[in-house]
Amino acid sequence: MTHGPAGPNGPEEPGEARRTGPAGAGDEASSAPPAAESAESGGCAAANSPAEPGEGTVVPFPFGRNGRPAEPAAGGDGVGVGEGVGDGVGDGVGDGEAEIRQLFQDVVGGLEPSAQALEQLREAVPMRRRRRRRVWLGAAASVALFGVGAPVVMSAAEHVGGGGGQATLDAGAERTAGGEPAGGGDAGEEGSHPAGGDTEAPGRPGDGAEADGEPPAAGDEEGTATTRDNSEMSLSSPVCARTQLGEARTTTESPDAEGRVYGSIRLVNVSDSPCRVSGNGELAALPVGMASVDAIQIVDRTEGDRAERLPTPDETHEELVLPPGEAYEVQFAWVPSGAAVGSCDVATEPAGSGGPSPNLERGEPVTEEPTATGGQGPDGVSGEDGGGGATGESGTGGETTSGAGGGETGGESPGTGASGETGGDGTSGGETPGSTVGGDGVDGATDGVVLRYTPEAGQPEAAQIMLEGSCSGTIYRTGVLQAPTE
Amino acid sequence: MPVIAPLPAREPAVGVSVPGSTTEATDDAMAEGTTIDFLTETYRAHYRSLLGLAALLLDDTASCEDVVQEAFIRVHSARGRVRDPEKTLAYLRQTVVNLSRSTLRRRILGMKLLSKPLPNMASAEEGAYEQLERADLIKAMRGLQRRQREVLVLRYFADMTEAEVARTLGISAGSVKAYGSRGIAALRVAMEAAR
Incomplete structure (x- = not known):
């Protein structure tokens, strides 16, 4: 292999080279490896008892010194080396092969894989x-x-x-x-x-x-x-502006046996150019009604914690480039503390009907499309997606905002504040008013906690998850993950 | 009728949706299982010998394990490269050789340090590597040119034929011969000097 490619393309190199390689190598390999295997295992076994590499090398280094004839084991190749190279070295070389094999085996024979090697590989x-x-x-x-x-x-x-x-x-x-x-x-x-x-x-x-x-x-x-911006998309991409992220969607699964609820928040790059998501964004808990957030902790997912099914931290990205139309997601898990199992329901929207969310009661995954299609309306940037956005631009936005402000516990209600600000999104057309207005219902009817996700790019927040009832427990959250393509 | 999977305690009524998800999970597990078995198999068959290969090729024996791990990961994460056991070994060796070239290795080790702390090696293993460091042969090997060393190791430790060595290193068979014989000569000199 040439040196150049071997550098940057290390990972691919073997494969490419081997595309022809193994086919040819196969013939020899099929005969050679058995020999190799036995030689190796022999070497290891032998080396294991005297395992000290030091000892192995104390053995005199006899290449060609003893004047022994080339050993059969060394085979035709050994002889070939000798002949090809010339007489001076040749005899000795052919002769030394067996010894050098043995030396190699001896010196590394004591090496053992580390205990966790296989696990790590897995x-x-x-x-x-x-x-x-x-x-x-x-x-x-x-x-x-x-x-x-x-x-x-x-x-x-x-x-x-x-x-x-x-x-x-x-x-x-x-x-x-x-x-x-x-x-x-x-x-x-x-x-x-x-x-x-x-x-x-x-x-x-x-x-x-x-x-x-x-x-x-x-x-x-x-x-x-289908867009034109090309190959340079990766590193040169600008950091995603808040307005480039939209079509927020939250999903939750039904609670498992221990009451854990897994869910995700997904945001799409709704602009027509690639951008870079940098930073995890903020997931915060805010009280609704009489509830308090004291009993709720939000922690980052770490390996070995109780949110077993969340992706591990090393799968998350500090920076993720989103081509247009691609999405990233943040996953979370609600793990109620022991006593609280069942006392708290999780809804991915501020419960439109005012009562506990029926979907959740049934344990079906709830998928809510339009909560917050961040900023595409106001911005007017995304002509393609925001067909409705254009129309909803100021009209709907105004309405929802006022509705929210009115129905709220005092200005900073998480639930409706969000809908208000992002209300410009026209895609939600028919539905938004319903669910947004429902914000009032929430406050009227239930106490709970709203989880609010705000992308790193800033306000407005993109999604909310409602925890109804008296909730105590822990939210584990991941960083930015590549969302599966749909 | 026996229920195969434990249902969520809270929602016994949702049995309808449960079987589906359970089956999926099982399928996933099985798919995962096949690859893992293959990984285990290759691990058992080749890991140690590759460790040796890395130890002989590398300048710092402490990174043997990392290099072999990385090689395993690369080869096994490239689906389709791992079906034929013979080829797998060839890929693995090739990758170890590539990785043992210092610049590249430094890069991956750097990456690795960033993403995950190195496993702390058990003392027994450390001992083995320390002894290796002291071995005359290893010292002598370090005195050789990189190519000579690679040829010797592949030829006599990995037991490759000259043609295989040539392919693996991307040089001609003639060069393999030449590097091999000069390497042996140089090794002999170095070993005698060490004694």
């Missing part, structure tokens, strides 16, 4: 897989973007000099949309090529079970990647 391998997949998806997205973007630019350029404005536009449009052979065809190739490199392997027979995650996701990626 953890690390799946983790790396996930990371690889993310990296790979990012690369695929870049390539796809580039593939789509380049022809568009080129065809546009081509036509700029061409002639009348109208005609130019039309031609350009057709090209992009139709994926005309010249541009589109190439793009397709480019897009799939690098992907093929990696997918090929997973696609091999017998891999079906594991491989499934990647290819579909890749396809997805290419499909959605």
Whole structure:
């Protein structure tokens, strides 16, 4: 292998090199390794009792000194070395092979894997897989973007000099949309090529079970990647502004046997350019009505804590680049303290109906779409997604805000404050008023605690989770996670 | 009718949704299980010998374990590269060789330090590495050129054929011969000097 690639591409190197390698190597390998194995185990076994490497090396170093004939074990190759190199060294070399083998075996024979080696591998391998997949998806997205973007630019350029404005536009449009052979065809190739490199392997027979995650996701990626901003998306991406994050969604699962409730808060990059999520954001607990938050702790997820099913801290990202339309999530777990199991319900919205959330009672996962589609309305940036947003821009926003302010316990109610500010989101159109107004109901009917999530980018908060009743326990939260693609 | 999975105590009525999730969980576990078994298998078969390989190739024996771990992780996390046992060993060795080149290694170790503290090695293992440090052969090996050392180790410790060594190192078979013989000569000189 050349030195250059070996550096940066270390991880890939073996695979690429071996694509031809093992096929050839296989022949020899099939015969060689058994020999190697026995030699090794022999070496280890021998070395284990005298295990001291020191002793091993005390053995005289006899290459060629004894003038013994080359040993059969050294085989044809040994002789080959000798002959090829020349007489002076040759005889000695062929002769020394057995000894050098033995020396090597002896000196490292005492090495034992550390006790936790296998355990660590078991953890690390799946983790790396996930990371690889993310990296790979990012690369695929870049390539796809580039593939789509380049022809568009080129065809546009081509036509700029061409002639009348109208005609130019039309031609350009057709090209992009139709994926005309010249541009589109190439793009397709480019897009799939690098992907093929990696997918090929997973696609091999017998891999079906594991491989499934990647290819579909890749396809997805290419499909959605219709914007132009290309390959440089990773590090150069600006930090996500609050207005770029929207379509907030919270989900919770039904309580498990110990009353633990797992859930997640998901935020999408609703802008049309990639941005970087930096920092975990804030998850805070605020009292509603008569409740107090004293009995509720919010802690970061650590390994070995009671929120077993949350991803471990090393799966979280300090920085995560979100291509347009991709989402990140923060997961959490509500772990009630022993006595409180069952005395507290978890709802992902400020219970619209005023009473305890019926969904939760039934133990179904609750998915709430539109709580806060942060700021896309007010900003007016996201034309695509905010079809409704535009309309809701000031009208709805105004309404909800006032409604919230009115129904509230004094200005800073977490629940409604949020809806008010983000109320500009038009996608929630029909529903928002219902659930937002419900904010009043909450305060009227129940006491509890609202968990409020605010992205690092700042106000307004993106999501709330209502804990109703007398709650005491701990919220474990993760940092920023890559949300699964949908 | 016996209920297979324990239901959440609070909600006995939701039995309907439970079986589904239980099955999924089982499937996941099984899928996970197959890969883990393979990992364990390779671990048992090759981990020690790779540890030796790393120890002979590396300048600092203390990072042997890290290098081998990293190699295992890389090879096993690349799905599809791990199906054929023979190839797996080849990949692993190749990766260890790559990682043993210092610049690259420093980089991954740096990364590793950032993400996770190194395991504190049990004293017995430390002892083994310390002894290794003192071994004449190891000292002598450090005096060799990197290529010579790689050729010798792959050829005589990993028992590769010359062709395999050539492929693994990305050099010609002729170079393998040349590095090999010069390496042996240099090793002999170094060993005698040490005595």
